[in-house]
Amino acid sequence: MSKIIVTGGRGQLATCIKDESRQSENIFIFLGKEDLDITDQKAVQKVFDELRPDFCVNCAAYTAVDKAESEPVQAKRINVDGAKHLAQSCYRHGTTLIHISTDFVFDGTKNTPYNEQDVTNPLGVYGQTKLEGEKAIADNLEAHVILRTSWLYAQHGQNFMKTMLRLGKEKGILQIVDDQYGTPTYARDLARFIVRLINENTDKYGSYHYSNKGVATWYEFASAIFEYSQTQVAVMAIKSNEYPTAAQRPRYSVLAKRKVQDAFGIEIPEWKDSLKECLSKLGITQNK
Ligand SMILES: NC(=O)C1=CN([C@@H]2O[C@H](COP(=O)(O)OP(=O)(O)OC[C@H]3O[C@@H](n4cnc5c(N)ncnc54)[C@H](OP(=O)(O)O)[C@@H]3O)[C@@H](O)[C@H]2O)C=CC1
Numbered sequence: 001m002s003k004i005i006v007t008g009g010r011g012q013l014a015t016c017i018k019d020e021s022r023q024s025e026n027i028f029i030f031l032g033k034e035d036l037d038i039t040d041q042k043a044v045q046k047v048f049d050e051l052r053p054d055f056c057v058n059c060a061a062y063t064a065v066d067k068a069e070s071e072p073v074q075a076k077r078i079n080v081d082g083a084k085h086l087a088q089s090c091y092r093h094g095t096t097l098i099h100i101s102t103d104f105v106f107d108g109t110k111n112t113p114y115n116e117q118d119v120t121n122p123l124g125v126y127g128q129t130k131l132e133g134e135k136a137i138a139d140n141l142e143a144h145v146i147l148r149t150s151w152l153y154a155q156h157g158q159n160f161m162k163t164m165l166r167l168g169k170e171k172g173i174l175q176i177v178d179d180q181y182g183t184p185t186y187a188r189d190l191a192r193f194i195v196r197l198i199n200e201n202t203d204k205y206g207s208y209h210y211s212n213k214g215v216a217t218w219y220e221f222a223s224a225i226f227e228y229s230q231t232q233v234a235v236m237a238i239k240s241n242e243y244p245t246a247a248q249r250p251r252y253s254v255l256a257k258r259k260v261q262d263a264f265g266i267e268i269p270e271w272k273d274s275l276k277e278c279l280s281k282l283g284i285t286q287n288k
């Protein structure tokens with residue numbers, strides 16, 4: 001039986017892991033920011049000394065992409081220093097670290113799916129700090145699995161799907177960018193995979209890409225949300241320059257999943273199927 005600590009334990013992905021871990025025989029301990037602030041090195045050491053976990057899943061992060069542009073110090077403290085503290089404590093205790101990173105480490109200039117070896121070049125502070133966090137982990141700990149994922153959504157937490165469902169009720173017309181391509185990923189699918197890695201006691205260390213299958217623009221994602229939830233709202237496709245944001249997003253950030261599929265023999269669901277499943281969980285539509 002393994003003992004697992006999950007940092008950022010009240011966030012979107014961590015809550016999905018909590019749901020998925022209910023069937024597991026392993027012991028999962030979810031630590032919210034109030035229980036463990038990963039920027040506090042001594043607090044991290046104390047938790048590891050007391051709990052001596054076999055795995056640590058780091059779901060703690062600074063995830064506000066636009067706000068990060070005006071709060072780079074805070075973003076770095078959480079995404080880089082916090083990740084390093086966890087890696088160092090994992091090293092001291094023989095703990096395997098499962099860490100989550102992002103498609104925003106890429107600049108989006110490719111036209112084919114990004115693989116793990118592709119050159120990184122983040123466009124904003126969030127992506128830059130997530131990339132530095134990856135490096136801090138790899139430099140301090142061999143026993144790590146870094147999972148880069150993209151466009152997470154779930155019934156829990158804050159995400160684009162929930163924003164769309166709210167705006168769809170409030171407004172008659174929405175303008176959504178149609179020139180950024182990526183893959184919406186149901187956080188529950190990723191959570192299932194993470195729990196499986198732990199149940200298998202994985203030692204297949206390294207970096208992997210995991211997102212749902214398929215490609216969409218944010219406009220296509222929004223349109224599918226409204227179609228499946230039968231929300232009556234007009235959706236206008238616009239260009240990124242018609243929706244100014246503090247942080248630039250990659251034009252294309254689809255992730256190649258060959259490595260993770262070959263290494264773990266997993267089936268990855270299509271994003272549209274997973275979106276239907278999620279909406280069905282919310283009681284908004286039938287899972288067809
Ligand atoms: N959301 C997405 O679309 C994507 C996310 N990712 C990555 O996936 C991971 C999980 O993201 P997600 O669950 O969506 O994010 P959330 O923002 O939902 O969760 C992050 C959690 O971390 C907590 N947190 C913030 N600072 C600290 C700290 N110093 N110590 C401990 N906890 C802290 C937050 O608490 P509080 O809210 O109170 O600040 C929040 O509960 C992150 O690493 C993210 O970068 C990757 C690709 C896409």
Ligand SMILES: Cc1cn([C@H]2C[C@H](O)[C@@H](COP(=O)(O)OP(=O)(O)O[C@H]3O[C@@H](C)C(=O)[C@@H](O)[C@H]3O)O2)c(=O)[nH]c1=O
Nearest residue numbers: 063065102103104150151152160175176177218243249
């Ligand atoms: C709300 C809204 C957004 N948009 C655009 C802005 C942006 O280009 C895109 C997505 O908007 P959001 O700000 O909700 O999503 P954003 O925070 O950029 O999402 C990212 O979060 C981080 C944490 C990640 O790691 C990424 O994988 C990705 O999921 O949609 C519109 O065009 N119209 C709208 O009404």
